[in-house]
Amino acid sequence: xxxxxxxxxxxxxxxxxxxxxxxxxSLDQLLEKVAVLGLGPGVELVGFSHVRGxxxxxxxxxxxxxxxxxxxxxxxxxxxxxxxxxxxPNKPMTADESLAYHTLxxxxxxxxxxxxxxxxxxxxxxxxxxLLPTAERLNVKLGLEIHAPHKVDSPEVMEYREMYEKENSPxxxxxPDFGASATAISPAYLRFVRNLGMPEGLISLVQEVWQQPDNxxxxxxxxxxxxxxxxxxxxxxxxxxxxxxxxxxxxxxxxERWLEIMPQIVHIHGKFHDIDEKGEVPGIPYEKxxxxxxxxxxxGYMSSxxxxxxxxxEPGFPKVQAHHALAKRILGRA
Amino acid sequence: MFxxxxxxxxxxxxxxxxxxxxxxxxxxxxxxxxTVEIAELTVDGExxxxxxxxxxxxxxxxxxxxxxxxxxxxxxxxxxxxLHVNHPLKPGAGHDVALTVGIRPPYIPGFHRLTECKKRLxxx
Numbered sequence: 001x002x003x004x005x006x007x008x009x010x011x012x013x014x015x016x017x018x019x020x021x022x023x024x025x026s027l028d029q030l031l032e033k034v035a036v037l038g039l040g041p042g043v044e045l046v047g048f049s050h051v052r053g054x055x056x057x058x059x060x061x062x063x064x065x066x067x068x069x070x071x072x073x074x075x076x077x078x079x080x081x082x083x084x085x086x087x088x089p090n091k092p093m094t095a096d097e098s099l100a101y102h103t104l105x106x107x108x109x110x111x112x113x114x115x116x117x118x119x120x121x122x123x124x125x126x127x128x129x130x131l132l133p134t135a136e137r138l139n140v141k142l143g144l145e146i147h148a149p150h151k152v153d154s155p156e157v158m159e160y161r162e163m164y165e166k167e168n169s170p171x172x173x174x175x176p177d178f179g180a181s182a183t184a185i186s187p188a189y190l191r192f193v194r195n196l197g198m199p200e201g202l203i204s205l206v207q208e209v210w211q212q213p214d215n216x217x218x219x220x221x222x223x224x225x226x227x228x229x230x231x232x233x234x235x236x237x238x239x240x241x242x243x244x245x246x247x248x249x250x251x252x253x254x255x256e257r258w259l260e261i262m263p264q265i266v267h268i269h270g271k272f273h274d275i276d277e278k279g280e281v282p283g284i285p286y287e288k289x290x291x292x293x294x295x296x297x298x299x300g301y302m303s304s305x306x307x308x309x310x311x312x313x314e315p316g317f318p319k320v321q322a323h324h325a326l327a328k329r330i331l332g333r334a
Numbered sequence: 335m336f337x338x339x340x341x342x343x344x345x346x347x348x349x350x351x352x353x354x355x356x357x358x359x360x361x362x363x364x365x366x367x368x369t370v371e372i373a374e375l376t377v378d379g380e381x382x383x384x385x386x387x388x389x390x391x392x393x394x395x396x397x398x399x400x401x402x403x404x405x406x407x408x409x410x411x412x413x414x415x416x417l418h419v420n421h422p423l424k425p426g427a428g429h430d431v432a433l434t435v436g437i438r439p440p441y442i443p444g445f446h447r448l449t450e451c452k453k454r455l456x457x458x
Contacts, residue, residue: 020412087369
């Protein structure tokens, strides 16, 4: 384990989805390039993307992966695991099935040397409470990702905070995703839907509803309101699935609100979709967000997470390099 | 973007029964077949009944209507799947293909994403 304190930089290989899904880089080649460009030392993987056979893995894969990471001077930061409750869309998993599914993923995280597993709120507080002994035994912290449209006090998040308080274990934590602290929908998304031919009236409606005040009790309320208004206005249903993304990727929580859960934050997703020629992220105020984590005494990794590959075929590596430069400028490490 | 990669550039082949297409999962991670849907295929402007399409992955073949019954079968994010289409391909070396694949990521209830990939493909 590293002994460096404070906010440390790293990357999730999710940022390189275009390169990886496009078969330009294998997993090993991505790791080598991350090392060459100095985008570590923290490296985050997505289990279901980067590990064939996940949630299972083989001893051979685990040994080879850990040995390569060590040779490259990289460090496992976090493994993304998923609450795939709807593997069967018509028959959601029972709590026992979900517990078994999550247990296997945490075992694989441990086997690959990850100190943190990112989990998703659909797991449910009771399954996570029951998963805790496994996490403690394997020395893997469980981090609930707080992702748009959720906030630190959304009803679903509060259920976890109450359970965490009762369990009082350092193995239970949170992972902020900075898409939840956006000030605007990313221009990368708007360019994408325009290129798809989405009607301007519908794009305006997405932005109008997105800018409205949040109702803390209804994190998904804006999307529901939007669907109703779009249907009333006669917009075609096939355009609406791409609009879902605007409400599921970006939401508007003030950066200071992360302080409420700061001691429980075990990892960060430094989300961005675009970075302009000045090296700024349009729509996500990093210059306000990162000082909150310095002030709060956060000690751990931030994975730079470029998600613009949903909207563009541009390579991810220059985006992440620019994001590291931005973070270093703000943190005074340039 | 997945929208540009669903149809593999060199993935159109003529067969005795019609033609095959080499396709990719339109998401950043592996998905179980139960969450994948072959929603629409048109070739040279003609819509092909999805009942005439078989879906092959991991060396196993399924009818498109049966995919939803296979949560145990995974489509790994780097692997191709193959559509075996039982419908004649017109003569000619190049064809306009439009394929719409639907996904329901199993951790996002209610999210049904349809992605349409359109390409002019050469017969290989």
